[in-house]
Amino acid sequence: MKKELKTLEEIRIYSDPYRIQILSEFHNFNRPATVKEVADALHEVPAKVYYHAKKLESIGMLQLVDTRLVNGITAKYYEPYRGQVVISKSGVDDKIKQVFQSETEKLVSNIYEDSRKRFMESFGAGKQRGNLTNASVYLTEDDAEQLFAMINQFCEEHGQPSAGEKRDRYELLFTLLHNPKGK
Template sequence: MQHIVLSTIEEIKVYSDPYRIQIMNTFRKQGRPSTVKEVADLMGEVPAKVHYHVKKLEKIGLLTLVSTREINGIIAKYYEPFEGEIHLHHEDEGDSPLKQVFQSETLKLLNEMYEQSRERFMKQASQGDRMFISDMTLYATNEEAEQLFKDITKLCEPYFTDNKKQDGQEEFRLFSSLSKQLEDEPDSKTEVKPSKKRKSSSKPKS
């Protein structure tokens, strides 16, 4: 799978903007290369406004111009969103001011991604749609955890939009995170009463 490394503060700022994340999601929903006007129409926005942000995303490789077509004397440009892994990495060591700013922007990006996923999940839950939820405690080395995340991503590859949406298919969003339990967090095992069995997954009725 392809991946992009965002390693500068400017790159993180470009990607962490909530409006640009919305633009990226709209391109992905199309399931095919799309023009700025098509995306702007779906968002209910002015094409010129969306175009400004599209150029920013194109500059850091998250959108790619894949083709052009002349329509009524106007050159229509078709962009495709990046569908690989996005890595965040900064070269500065220690607690330098630049690294602190980088970390701040990274947290801003992660917060926005989690918030959009939460809003999408709660909206779907309120509509009574079918969802798949999993909350599990795992034990692994750092290397095993990294390999597990790669395996999960690879398992999802056949369902990426590169393969195009087929008849009968619906769009699903998988938001996954794998994080260590912090030292000041209570042990998950101590939170479970002996008389009750903890459920690790659930499938709300559609």
């Protein structure tokens, strides 16, 4: 599955660090969860989380999957998007390319910073082993596309806990950068 962010507004909604944190909490539940559950996990007021959850829902990053009547109140259960997120530059108006670039940079920076924090917290606590690789590989364009597709398919196949076998959660941050000049 692939979600393509095409507009400046979609990127702004998705790139907000607080919204990334909310999405992360929805992922942590490994099941559909309510905004109240996520707010409790974040030690936040549900109204604040709800506002941001609605924004994420508007761009397809959260999806309402169930409603239940609980003590006379309708509880709404959401699931986070679990596929690949792609930022599309095609069709971007020349007038907003600089702003588009800036918002994309902010998004990448927030994702990297969030991942770095989790890695260092885990590493510092000594609870988990962290693996880090930084390497150059030489690929054809087809090889690069195949590698990226293979990793995304693997993530989709293992993106949910299995019912029978006990599996631990691992975090994966993968970037593939075309750097023909080697700089």
